[in-house]
Amino acid sequence: MNKKLIATLVLSTVVTSSFALSAQAASDKHVYKNEKGKVHTVSGKLGKASGSTPEARALSALDKVNADFGFDKAQGKFKAKDTHLDENGTTHTKLDHTVNGLRVFGEQMIVHEANGDVQGVTGTYSALTPTATQAKLDAKQAIDKAVAHTGYTGELDQAATSELLYVPQGDVAVLAYLVNVTYKSDQPGRWQIFVNATDGSIVQALNTIENATGTGTGVLGDSKSINTTLKSGKYYLEDQSKPMFATGGVIRTRDYKGWQFSFLQSDMTDADNVWDTANQRAGVDAHYYAGVVYDYYLNQLGRNSYDNAGHTLLSGVHYGSKYNNAFWDGTQMSYGDGDGTTFINFAGGLDVIAHELTHAVTEKTSNLTYSNQSGALNESWSDAMASVIEGKNWLIGEDIYTPNIAGDSLRSMADPTLNGNPDNMSNYVNTTSDNGGVHTNSGIPNKAFYNFATAIGSRTIAGKVWYTASRDYMTASTDFSGARSATIQAAAALYGTSSDVYNAVVNAWTAVGVN
Template sequence: MNKKVIATLVLSSVVASAFAMNAGAAPDKQVMKNEKGAVHNVVGNLGKVSGATAEEKAFAALEKVKGDFGFAKADGNFKVKKSHKDENGTNHTKLDQVINGITVFGQQMIVHEANGTVEGVTGDFKALKANAAKAKLNEKKAIDAALASANVASDAEFAEAPVAELVYLPQGDAAVLTYKVSFSAMGEEAVRADVFVDATNGSILNTINKIEHAAAVGSGVGVLGDTKSPLNTNNVSGTYYLEDLTKPMTGIIRTRDMKNGTSRISPMTDTDNVWNTTYQRAGVDAHYYAGQVFDWYKSNVNRNSIDGNGMSIESLVHYSRNYNNAFWNGTYMVYGDGDGTTFRAFSGALDVIAHELTHGVTEHTSGLVYQDQSGALNESWSDALGATIDGNDWLMGEDLCIPGGGYTAFRSMQDPTLYGDPAHMNQYVNTTDDNGGVHTNSGIPNKAFYNVATAIGSRTVAAKIWYTASRDYMTSTTNFSGARAATLQAAAALYGSGSANYNAVANGWSAVGVY
């Protein structure tokens, strides 16, 4: 298997930004467009709006930019999804585009407003013509069609039961009424996917595979033979479990055992709270590193777990046999043991665990669609946080590679070309493989993050900018150009638009050909 295929399994067009001034606009108003001429940001002091809530102000703000984005009015074209107030008091209100009251997949706007002043609007609006107003197919038939298309066995164990939601799927200038069927199934081939089933005829229009690769105190030995202490566990009637109850979260951090199967889950236990058997090593690392990832997010960006609301972090080790992979399936972090020749147990690398859990964070912030440029950003954001939380080098997954097995790492953020990935937009790979090259083209934003972090002199500061961008300034279909704009907005919010950090972000993206 070649290196690119391995890297894809493991961790799960030059862009230009045009600026134009509108007649009669505020003096500092900037309309930002991508290489195809589509507006993705309107920024500046856009004026005052009134309203009793952030949501009401958001609708008023959209009226100020409707001519820029190309919609006639906000009412009837959008509905509020959620609103968040950041540390500076700015409200970031996300709205979904709707047709006939039904969400248009991937089409969102974010209004940035503070004390009634509109600071900018981020988004993606398309004037689409709906093919139908009502479904002809029922939910059960849509789910059956989706599962059949994904080859899910009839007796599969579901981590997330199939759910069908009516959405419009953009297809050129049309909005096709579909059921978005979402599910996560365990098995020899784990699958977590969104399958879009045409609600009028049952055909499959698109599939997005969302498997993203790659209060007692004890001690344990990890995959690399190193001691992990303290190891937070739970004592129940003299038996110790890999359950961490010490974190300030509503849930817990828990690690369990799949015993080289693919569906049955068993607790990991010990009698003396010294976890030092060879079999326990994978569980020790999964548990210890999950706690470190939680601690980084809580300490540095005040995020309480993956969803921001204290959800449990569940890890499963010893998945299947000789399984060269790790993945986040929306509920669990799942780790294979590796084949023992090429790769070690996949819980043995902090950067891999931070990478995979950050996929969960992204799912709850920007929700970047795991396809094409937004998917490459999804991968890159996980690499950026993985490299930051690990902090030792700019390689991903090097601790998993067994000497002599043919691989030294999966990716390099410092020099993506070492592992066959592009480091500049003039090397961008247009492909339909791997959801549009999400692992390959992530090399470009990866290099941008490396540029920014090294220019600033702090991975943590750069990661705070990246996290804030995903939380407040990126939609689910943000592309590379939009990511540059989002990280600049985040840098301005955190450090000021005239700061050295802001300039480092601008220069970091320019160096990889993203403007």
């Protein structure tokens, strides 16, 4: 929700060629760099990759671009994470950069190949010198230090987890434990904390909870039809009608009743399946809108729930006391009631729910790191999909924000400057607050999405390009320049390089100063 403009930093982008692929010879190779000169994409007809498996072919393909990214041989430096075959028959294989067999946080490569023909490589590689090869702390010690760093002394909502890996710090790779700490309180936390595995110091800490903020009656007084389940004479806010139910997934909505712990939630029930009491309104909206978001991702994008495996969508309403926020904590959605002045109940906005559940989708696709440019893209992708799914305007949060002030919103995608956010790289905000300005600088890619969608006259097509880019062409460390390349590649894959869609996405990013 950060709406303050703090400082500006003018950035330029360095590329070795444009994305006008149709004007180039088929054998040309195109190398793309960000404003700091770091390669993030190599595309073109790169030759044949050998191997009987996607992983083997991906390693072979990486050896064809090793000089561009700055490594010698792929074997021993990369390990396949997952493989996806898209609708056009292109295989996208994600590989983690590894050092001494351990993954390097945030550094991935994606190889795009069709029947062995290498079409491109996307990602990030840094030549790093490891600080150590053996940990002196064990996992429990690292978890204890991470929890202490948060300052939280209550019971954790989920058991903390840890992973030994390397985290880039300049030109070195620090051996560290990545510890995930999640809890609910007045200031809920979903922390990624890197604990130095040799001396126990905190290398980096990110709180990735984004501060955003029958028949039933919703928060705004409107009536809705909702799918419920009858059990032992009571109706429950549990929707078993979606395709996810075939694998055990449901849409379920529960009530915190002012508490802040998941285990204190209780089921929302009703005797006659008419959900019209004041306390039920938030539950009605959370339940109904979760179904709208699920249906959109399934019917328009072919994605079955946030993980594409039909996982249950769980929501909890009435979180805390007058809590001014809504958030995804890695397992469920939680909605505060708002204080009645700055916000009303957060479940009352379809775009709010679509925004938060898209964070869950992003976590399972590109997994954009929640800081700096990748964090701003994380926020922006949620805003973009929220504007697509709601479809009524280019405002974010207008239904639940400042109920006594008409016409305002948390963010405007058409004009980010209305909320103090930049709409061009010439006004990029260089700051250490808000995880590096993730909400503020999201205005730049937001404006690019608005430019794109309005130019082609279709939010649906624009959303498909953005989703495909996140799924197939973006990694955890993708920056603005990399996002431009990713969306252009997605447009090319879906609609071809001579299409109006392709040209529109190129122009959309150029107009906001991202080249």
